Amino acid sequence: MDASLGWAILGLALVIAELLTGTFYLLMLGVAGFGAAAAAWMDLGFEAQIIVFAIVAAAGCYGVHAYRAKDAGRRMPSIDAGKPATFETWIDEAARLARVRYRGAPWEARIEGTEAPQPGALVYVVDTDGNTLKVATRPPA
Secondary structure, eight states, rough: OOHHHHHHHHHHHHHHHHHHHHOSSHHHHHHHHHHHHHHHHHHHHHHHHHHHHHHHHHHHHHHHHHHHHHHHGOOOTTTTTTTTEEEEEEEETTTTTEEEEEEEEEEEEEEESSSOTTTOEEEEEEEEEETTTEESSSSSO
């Protein structure tokens, strides 16, 4: 098999895998595979193909990382932000972990701030962290 075809197949496989993950890192590796395929098509040696792959992959992954770091502060607020929940009980008061009732179901919640709500008190969702709500005793601004 021709080296350029092998690199192109690798690049295509990485791009297809990217469609399943949505992180853009695999897309950059796929583009690097296409760059190495171009180097192989121009009859450059295997070492040059590896160098092209490494440089394109490193530059692309760094670009994705820099974009994500810059974009992290502009994250969309949670759709649950500002919604009321009812404080039920503490799971671990020292760790500020509690059980709240939200949308008719019990949820684990991390209580933000220093106030200690009493059972039945109204708390407000600030954000979510996986399946754990971040709540506060005052509504978010």
